[in-house]
Amino acid sequence: MRIVAQLSNSRKKKFLILAFRFILSLLACSFLVIFIFTPLLAVFSNAFQKGVSFYLEMLKREETISALTLTLGILIIVLPLNVIFGVACAWYVTKYQFRGKRFLVALLDLPFTLSPVVAGTMLVLLYSVNGVLGWVVESLGMKIIFAFPGLVIATLFVTFPFIARELIPVMEEQGSEMEEAGRMLGASGRHIFFRITLPNIKWGLFYGVVLCVARCVGEFGAVSVVSGHIRGKTITLPLEIEILYNEYNLVGAFCLATVLCGTGLLSLILRKWIESSEKVSKRRYFFGD
Amino acid sequence: MAVIELRNIFKKFGDFVALDDVSFSVDKGELVALLGPSGSGKTTLLRVIAGLERPDSGAVFLEGRDVTEEDPRDRGIGFVFQHYALFKHMTVFENVAFGLRVKPRKVRPSESEIREKVMKLLHLVQLDFLADRYPSQLSGGQRQRVALARALAIEPYILLLDEPFGSLDARVRKELRRWLRRLHDEIQVTSVFVTHDQEEALELADRVVITNQGRVEQIGSPEEVYFNPATPFVFQFLGDVNLFHGRELSSGEIVFIQNETAGIEKKFYVRPNQVSLSLVQSLEHPLQCKVNYINPAGPMVKVEVVDIRGNHILALLTQDDYNRLGLKKNTTVYVGIKEHKVFE
Ligand SMILES: Nc1ncnc2c1ncn2[C@@H]1O[C@H](COP(=O)(O)OP(=O)(O)OP(=O)(O)O)[C@@H](O)[C@H]1O
Numbered sequence: 001m002r003i004v005a006q007l008s009n010s011r012k013k014k015f016l017i018l019a020f021r022f023i024l025s026l027l028a029c030s031f032l033v034i035f036i037f038t039p040l041l042a043v044f045s046n047a048f049q050k051g052v053s054f055y056l057e058m059l060k061r062e063e064t065i066s067a068l069t070l071t072l073g074i075l076i077i078v079l080p081l082n083v084i085f086g087v088a089c090a091w092y093v094t095k096y097q098f099r100g101k102r103f104l105v106a107l108l109d110l111p112f113t114l115s116p117v118v119a120g121t122m123l124v125l126l127y128s129v130n131g132v133l134g135w136v137v138e139s140l141g142m143k144i145i146f147a148f149p150g151l152v153i154a155t156l157f158v159t160f161p162f163i164a165r166e167l168i169p170v171m172e173e174q175g176s177e178m179e180e181a182g183r184m185l186g187a188s189g190r191h192i193f194f195r196i197t198l199p200n201i202k203w204g205l206f207y208g209v210v211l212c213v214a215r216c217v218g219e220f221g222a223v224s225v226v227s228g229h230i231r232g233k234t235i236t237l238p239l240e241i242e243i244l245y246n247e248y249n250l251v252g253a254f255c256l257a258t259v260l261c262g263t264g265l266l267s268l269i270l271r272k273w274i275e276s277s278e279k280v281s282k283r284r285y286f287f288g289d
Numbered sequence: 290m291a292v293i294e295l296r297n298i299f300k301k302f303g304d305f306v307a308l309d310d311v312s313f314s315v316d317k318g319e320l321v322a323l324l325g326p327s328g329s330g331k332t333t334l335l336r337v338i339a340g341l342e343r344p345d346s347g348a349v350f351l352e353g354r355d356v357t358e359e360d361p362r363d364r365g366i367g368f369v370f371q372h373y374a375l376f377k378h379m380t381v382f383e384n385v386a387f388g389l390r391v392k393p394r395k396v397r398p399s400e401s402e403i404r405e406k407v408m409k410l411l412h413l414v415q416l417d418f419l420a421d422r423y424p425s426q427l428s429g430g431q432r433q434r435v436a437l438a439r440a441l442a443i444e445p446y447i448l449l450l451d452e453p454f455g456s457l458d459a460r461v462r463k464e465l466r467r468w469l470r471r472l473h474d475e476i477q478v479t480s481v482f483v484t485h486d487q488e489e490a491l492e493l494a495d496r497v498v499i500t501n502q503g504r505v506e507q508i509g510s511p512e513e514v515y516f517n518p519a520t521p522f523v524f525q526f527l528g529d530v531n532l533f534h535g536r537e538l539s540s541g542e543i544v545f546i547q548n549e550t551a552g553i554e555k556k557f558y559v560r561p562n563q564v565s566l567s568l569v570q571s572l573e574h575p576l577q578c579k580v581n582y583i584n585p586a587g588p589m590v591k592v593e594v595v596d597i598r599g600n601h602i603l604a605l606l607t608q609d610d611y612n613r614l615g616l617k618k619n620t621t622v623y624v625g626i627k628e629h630k631v632f633e
């Protein structure tokens with residue numbers, strides 16, 4: 001009797017687990033469909049509403065080109081700085097013990113917790129001609145707010161934690177034993193970094209870079225405040241989209257939006273590609289000379 | 290001349306004293322064991338020798354040269370880490386080759402020399418067939434040997450091993466232990482290994498350094514430390530022990546009578562194999578006890594008895610003695626002491 005009871009009990013349990021799993025996957029799937037697939041689909045279908053020629057036309061516009069080059073220009077400056085800062089910061093936080101470490105790590109979250117608009121306003125207060133540091137800027141004879149440097153600084157501010165944030169847990173988990181082993185084997189600091197540390201954090205670094213690129217290209221709030229919307233000079237891609245949108249050129253706005261979506265999809269594809277080529281190179285190594 | 294010499298090493302972590310005035314030296318070709326309980330500072334001491342940890346005061350001499358301020362990469366020491374610390378993104382081959390590849394260009398061997406040397410080392414540790422595997426694809430014992438081969442690749446004149454067999458099962462441990470002894474005899478490199486297993490230290494080492502709470506308790510050959518322990522700690526750490534509180538009379542007699550006031554009170558340390566049991570009371574077997582527990586499995590029979598005051602005494606009998614006595618639980622026996630040790 002008891003055994004029978006137990007049996008039906010375990011059957012019941014199995015059913016419950018299955019039902020639970022079903023509900024979970026249903027939730028996940030509907031979330032994906034509602035918040036990711038449908039909007040993405042909407043962006044692309046709207047962009048091609050007036051046909052491919054209109055789409056290409058939009059992309060070839062002078063304003064689009066200038067916005068695109070400006071955005072890329074910002075990216076080219078911000079990304080290397082962020083990579084250097086992120087790696088150095090993660091290295092420092094994880095390999096050394098020092099006072100105020102927690103504070104420093106908490107500080108890294110500031111750009112996440114602060115609204116980008118606030119960040120932008122803060123920069124204006126600091127660097128505009130009447131701002132706190134305005135005299136410094138003026139004496140240097142350059143313009144920061146409503147100019148290219150302001151856009152770079154604003155983007156830098158909102159994106160600087162991405163890479164460090166990705167790397168810190170990875171490096172924390174790895175500890176410093178491998179580096180110490182390298183040192184005992186006579187490796188120099190450069191060798192240790194490039195042959196031991198970097199290969200072990202490369203995926204963390206890559207994800208950090210992907211996040212950083214996406215945010216750099218897509219940043220709207222902070223950049224919008226410091227840009228001043230000077231046509232042909234301080235209009236980045238997201239700002240150009242906003243302008244088109246405000247001019248009721250919805251299809252045009254969507255055309256440019258595909259470019260932004262494209263960078264996201266591209267980084268995903270890039271990741272897959274690197275991962276698979278990684279495997280191939282390993283395999284090649286197995287049977288190599 | 291001593292290859293390794295430590296002079297009055299002190300090391301603190303915050304307020305915690307990890308090494309407290311440690312001095313000892315290791316001669317050329319010796320295999321020395323650092324033996325001590327967990328947290329006694331063995332790893333810290335090894336790291337001080339390696340240069341991975343800098344002492345707060347004191348000096349490290351290698352072959353007579355003061356290296357206290359020297360970078361670990363210039364010391365030419367092979368180090369095998371407690372958890373191996375293999376480069377997990379490299380194959381076994383590349384792990385072993387690493388020390389050769391990072392040599393300055395002038396002294397770096399050619400690719401074919403590297404290949405030859407690495408394969409020779411892998412052959413030495415009996416792993417040449419695994420050269421293309423990654424560390425994650427190896428068993429614990431295999432990783433251990435890769436770590437050893439990697440450390441040997443730079444031809445160190447000193448080899449430091451931190452609990453080389455720590456995370457392996459008893460059987461593999463024993464095998465590797467003998468293998469390491471043979472390897473050491475073969476390549477004759479001055480070695481220090483850390484362990485908290487007294488059996489391992491006594492079996493493997495030429496000399497044993499026993500540490501406790503950051504201090505060195507005793508240094509000596511396995512026989513010396515085992516038969517002439519310098520402190521109660523060493524005695525207790527090197528094996529099971531029974532503690533008897535008694536009095537030594539001026540006549541030299543020893544009494545374990547509760548209300549006795551003559552003579553000097555002392556603690557008598559007795560190893561279980563120095564306890565003898567008898568079924569009849571006599572001068573040699575004065576103390577009445579009851580058998581509490583018997584474990585006959587193994588080369589010796591463990592018998593635990595309890596005296597009338599409730600003290601537990603452990604005795605180790607040969608199988609013959611055990612069979613002759615025919616002990617059972619609750620049998621009344623009389624305990625005698627063959628040999629004891631007193632610390633003044
Ligand atoms: N980096 C550190 N910071 C603070 N305390 C430390 C550090 N390294 C070691 N200690 C402390 O120093 C003491 C000695 O540590 P050590 O690692 O040398 O012990 P051990 O003898 O190797 O122990 P085990 O057998 O468990 O490996 C321990 O109490 C440990 O907590």
Ligand SMILES: [Mg+2]
Nearest residue numbers: 331332333371
């Ligand atoms: Mg240790």
